[in-house]
Amino acid sequence: MSTNLLTTPRILIAPDKFKGSLTAAQVADSLAAGLLQDNPLAQVHTLPLADGGDGSVAAALGAGFQALTIPITGPTGDPATTTVAFDGTTAVVEVATTAGLQMLPAARLAPRESSSVGFGQAIRAVLAHRPARIVLALGGSATTDGGAGMFSALGAVFADRAGQAFVPTGATLGQIAEADLTGLVDLGGVELIAANDVQNPLLGRHGAAAVYGPQKGASPDDVKVLEAGLGCLLRRLWEAGWPAEEAAGVPGAGAAGGLGWAAMLLGARMVSGAGFFLDLLGFDAHAAGCDLVITGEGKLDTQTLSGKLPLVVARRANPVPVIAVVGHNALDTDQLPAHGIEKVYALSAMTDQDSATDARLSAALLRQTGQHIARALTPDAHTTHTADAL
Numbered sequence: 001m002s003t004n005l006l007t008t009p010r011i012l013i014a015p016d017k018f019k020g021s022l023t024a025a026q027v028a029d030s031l032a033a034g035l036l037q038d039n040p041l042a043q044v045h046t047l048p049l050a051d052g053g054d055g056s057v058a059a060a061l062g063a064g065f066q067a068l069t070i071p072i073t074g075p076t077g078d079p080a081t082t083t084v085a086f087d088g089t090t091a092v093v094e095v096a097t098t099a100g101l102q103m104l105p106a107a108r109l110a111p112r113e114s115s116s117v118g119f120g121q122a123i124r125a126v127l128a129h130r131p132a133r134i135v136l137a138l139g140g141s142a143t144t145d146g147g148a149g150m151f152s153a154l155g156a157v158f159a160d161r162a163g164q165a166f167v168p169t170g171a172t173l174g175q176i177a178e179a180d181l182t183g184l185v186d187l188g189g190v191e192l193i194a195a196n197d198v199q200n201p202l203l204g205r206h207g208a209a210a211v212y213g214p215q216k217g218a219s220p221d222d223v224k225v226l227e228a229g230l231g232c233l234l235r236r237l238w239e240a241g242w243p244a245e246e247a248a249g250v251p252g253a254g255a256a257g258g259l260g261w262a263a264m265l266l267g268a269r270m271v272s273g274a275g276f277f278l279d280l281l282g283f284d285a286h287a288a289g290c291d292l293v294i295t296g297e298g299k300l301d302t303q304t305l306s307g308k309l310p311l312v313v314a315r316r317a318n319p320v321p322v323i324a325v326v327g328h329n330a331l332d333t334d335q336l337p338a339h340g341i342e343k344v345y346a347l348s349a350m351t352d353q354d355s356a357t358d359a360r361l362s363a364a365l366l367r368q369t370g371q372h373i374a375r376a377l378t379p380d381a382h383t384t385h386t387a388d389a390l
């Protein structure tokens with residue numbers, strides 16, 4: 001690490017979540033505990049981040065937003081509650097905690113039967129608080145319903161060939177014979193922002209069903225049904241007067257089972273989730289004047305290089321040195337300094353066990369890593385401990 005040795009280093013810890021084990025706040029707190037254990041004089045500030053996927057509401061709450069608890073219908077129809085973050089102006093509503101994989105009862109995947117209706121209900125409920133802006137945090141969804149459930153909750157009516165109204169799920173999108181958008185709630189005057197971390201279009205081999213369907217449990221046959229269903233929804237919304245075809249090709253349209261596309265049809269502006277959340281949470285001001293920024297995520301891989309959160313942090317923190325702490329590093333560490341990351345600490349290099357799904361083990365390893373980093377930074381410790389590159 002080229003950071004000068006310092007007795008009272010000012011350190012900002014700004015990680016994403018470690019998916020499957022720890023929230024961003026838990027990652028940051030574990031690292032901070034280790035750092036302070038070895039150097040109680042360090043000035044450590046934590047800023048748990050998010051990239052638009054799950055953890056976005058938690059990151060906003062950590063930055064001082066208030067929690068609104070809202071009753072919704074879960075992705076497979078069970079009663080559920082969700083939390084929306086609100087600061088009086090901006091509301092953050094998350095797909096992951098309204099129609100997400102994490103909300104499926106007994107974690108049973110439901111690629112055909114799930115819908116985004118709970119996401120729409122949360123948006124509708126938050127309108128009563130008169131937000132100037134709603135951030136739609138996309139990602140981590142259980143469904144590929146193209147936003148049909150969300151539209152239904154917002155007042156759209158879908159009918160089948162017999163004229164029977166129904167709320168479509170992924171598998172029944174193909175039964176939509178007509179879409180009536182006349183009863184849609186008025187979103188005029190509310191700025192909608194879709195915070196998104198993927199660049200996929202709605203349809204095709206890079207689309208929502210083909211790329212993200214399998215992680216929601218879709219078999220190859222299910223993917224075909226979902227793809228055909230999304231095509232049907234697109235035609236019906238186009239017939240109802242929306243620019244459904246143009247929006248389908250926009251990068252990000254395929255986020256969250258097509259909710260990226262659906263959000264654009266509602267007038268949302270699509271933004272990179274990582275950059276947006278760094279701005280919302282005041283990252284630049286927090287990083288300015290620091291001696292070191294520590295970022296991280298569950299897995300560092302080629303997707304990271306295409307602009308995921310640690311790289312955005314590294315770019316924005318410059319000239320402050322940045323190191324990454326990750327669950328697993330699948331990249332050649334030599335290529336990271338060119339992206340602004342001076343050094344990587346990987347938890348998987350510290351243990352034979354799989355820390356990716358074990359929260360307690362991950363937290364313990366993060367604390368140890370915090371201690372390693374403190375020793376590498378402080379003059380006294382540096383002379384008494386060996387440097388510990390992992």
Ligand SMILES: O=C(O)[C@H](O)CO
Nearest residue numbers: 139140141212256257
């Ligand atoms: O929810 C999904 O489909 C993926 O996380 C991509 O946005």
